[in-house]
Amino acid sequence: MLAVDDLRTHYGPVRAVDGVSLTVPEGSVTAVLGANGAGKTSLLRTITGLVPASGGHITLAGEEITRLPVEEIVRRGLAHVPEGRGVIAELTVEENLRLGGLWRRKQAAPQEEIYELFPRLRERQSQSASRLSGGERQMLSIGRALMARPRVLLLDEPSLGLAPVIVAQIMGLIRRLADTLGLAVLLVEQNARSALSVANRGIVLNLGRVVADQEPHQLAADERLRHAYLGF
C-alpha cells in the first residue's frame, strides 16, 4: 500500500533520512525503531510532505506522492498522527473529531464509530481537548485520523509519556485497526518491545539509515541489535 524507495532528506548539510526503503502492505503494521535522532520522525514528516524529500520516491497504492503538498497527500488516503499527539487544545473533543473528517464530507466516518472505539471520548465530547489526559489525547488523535477513513496510518511515538497499561491498550488497538480495517500502519516507536509485539515487520534506523529490516521475532532474537539500538 505504502512504498518508500531510497528516500533522502537533508536539513542543510545534515542527512536526516539517508536512503531509506520500506514497504507497508495493506492490513499490516511496520514498526520503525531506533534511538533519539535516528531519523524516525524525519522519515514520517518526509512521507507526509511536511519536509521536502531531497531524493527518492514515495508511492501510495501505486501512485507517486513524493512532491505533492501535504493537503493532497492526505486526500489520497494517508493519515499522520504527529508526535506529541497533535490534539488542538483550543477546540473541543467533538470539534477535533469533526475536523478530521471535514475534507471527506459525506464519506467521513460517523463520530459514533469513533466513540464506540473510544468510549472515554464520548463522555468528554463537549469538553475542551486541553482538559484530556495524555492517554485520552492519544485516543483523540488516533480517532481524529480515522474520521477520514484513511488507507495508510502513520503514528509517531504513540506510547510517549503514557502509563504501560495505556500503552498496551493503544498497541492492541493499532493491531486491531490493521486487522479489521485493513489499514497499512507505519508505527514509529522508541518503545521497541511494545511496538514489536504488534508489528509484522521491524525496521531499525540509525543516523538516517536502515540497519535492519526483519521479522519482529528475528529482531528480538538478535542480541547485538537489541543492545546497540533497541535498548532491551
Add this chain to the structure above:
Amino acid sequence: MTKFIDLTLSGISTGAVYAAVALALVLIWRATRIVNFAQGAMLMITTFIASAVISSSGSYWLGFGVALAAGLVFGAVVERVLIRHVENAPPLNAVILTLGLYTLLVAVAGMIWGNSPRSFPAAFSLQGYKVGGTRLLFSPNDAFTVLVVIAVAAGLGLLFRFTALGLQMRAAAFAPEVARLLGVRVGRMLTVGWALAAVAGALAGVLVAPSVFLGPNNFDPILISGFVAAVLGGLDSPPGAVIGGLILGLALSYVSGYEGSALAPLAALVILMAVLMVRPGGLFSATKERRV
C-alpha cells in the same frame, strides 16, 4: 445627568467603530501573527470607492454594499499577492511590508482623489433623538452604527463557532501544521481570514467617514484607537475586540466630555500603557503569562 447619558451613548457609538477596526486587526493577528498597519489605509480606499459609487449612482446602500465587497476582494488580494511571501519570514518583514503598503495606498489615494478631505453621507439622520423635551446627541445613524457592528460581530462569531469553514479557520490559526495534516487548506484559510478582516475594516470606514470626513490620512486616528481596543481585549480574541472597542469608546467619550477633547488621544495611550503593564495579555485573553 443628561450629559452623562449623552456621553455614554456617543461612547457606545464610537466604540462600535473602534470595535470593527479592532476586529479587523484581531482576525489577522490570530490567523497570521501579523499586525496589519495598512488596515487604516485599506479601509480608506474602500471608503473612497463607496464615495465614488454613491456619488455616481445616488444610492447610499449600493455604495455601502460595494465598500464591503471591495474590502472582501482587497483583503484576499493583499494576502495572496503580498503577505503570502512574509508569512514564514521574521516578524519585522511583515511590519515593513504593511507599513510600505500603508504609504503606497495613501499616496495612490492622494493621486486619484486628491488630498483635501471631502464629506461622506450618513446612512440615517445625524440629528439626535428627542426624549421628552431634550434632544440627545445619539442619532438614528449612531443606532445604525451600533446595530450593524453588533450584527457583523455576531455573524463572525456564528461563522467561527458553527460552520465547517469557521472550524477550519480556527484550526489553521491555532495549529497550522496539524490542520494541514487533517487536510485543511491552510493557505486558503489565511486568505479568507484576511478577506473577512478587510470587510470589518471597510465597515468601520463607511461608518466613521461621516464624522471624520474622507481623506487619505483621515482614518489614521481610528486605526490607533482600534489597535488600543484590540490590545485591551487581548489581541487573540474577537469577542474581546468588540468589548475592548466599547470600553475604549466609553472611556474616551467621558474623558473628552468632562476633561476636554484634547486629552482623548493621550487617554488612549495611557489606557494602552496601563493594559500592557498590568495585564499584557489583554482583559480577555485565554493565555496567562507567568514568571519563570
